[in-house]
Amino acid sequence: MEQEGYRALTALLPAAPAVPDDEPFRATALPSPAGASGREKLDHQLKKAREGFDLAAKRLALAEVVLKGGFPEEVLRPIREALGWALTSFLVLYKADRDPSGDLPSPRLVQSDLVEPGRLPDDLAARLARVRELTEPAAEGESTPPPTIKVGESLAAAVMELIEVGRQRVVAEGL
Numbered sequence: 001m002e003q004e005g006y007r008a009l010t011a012l013l014p015a016a017p018a019v020p021d022d023e024p025f026r027a028t029a030l031p032s033p034a035g036a037s038g039r040e041k042l043d044h045q046l047k048k049a050r051e052g053f054d055l056a057a058k059r060l061a062l063a064e065v066v067l068k069g070g071f072p073e074e075v076l077r078p079i080r081e082a083l084g085w086a087l088t089s090f091l092v093l094y095k096a097d098r099d100p101s102g103d104l105p106s107p108r109l110v111q112s113d114l115v116e117p118g119r120l121p122d123d124l125a126a127r128l129a130r131v132r133e134l135t136e137p138a139a140e141g142e143s144t145p146p147p148t149i150k151v152g153e154s155l156a157a158a159v160m161e162l163i164e165v166g167r168q169r170v171v172a173e174g175l
Helices: 003-012 035-068 076-092 107-115 122-134 149-174
Strands: none
Touching: 035 076, 035 149, 076 107, 076 122, 076 149, 107 122, 122 149
């Protein structure tokens, strides 16, 4: 706008006209990363999460092969690792300082960062807590019966649902 036009318009406005250099509003924080570097950071997070979900799916595929082979006692470790990869990948979507890994995050972290904000459904979180409990390694000297094939299938189904929900979130966050 030209200076003369600006002055003419400000003369028509009642009380306290704005000075051309005044800012009408300054946001204290932006809701999303702005600029090329912010988008690159988001893309990097999404890539890490996607790779983590892919590794979780591979570990789960191994568990399903072992289960179909008739070795239900050997299915617990790959399911637990798949759960770890899937949960940490899910956390990567919302915490930039994390990296996906096969180690399980603490139950409190999952509760506070995924369940309470509504990022992970309550019923799925309850089934995943059961997966965590049933795949826990036995204590030293303790003998535990192997899981049945039906239990192994239900554990694998819960982890697969988590992987699918996570992949959907990756796509949604990337839009």
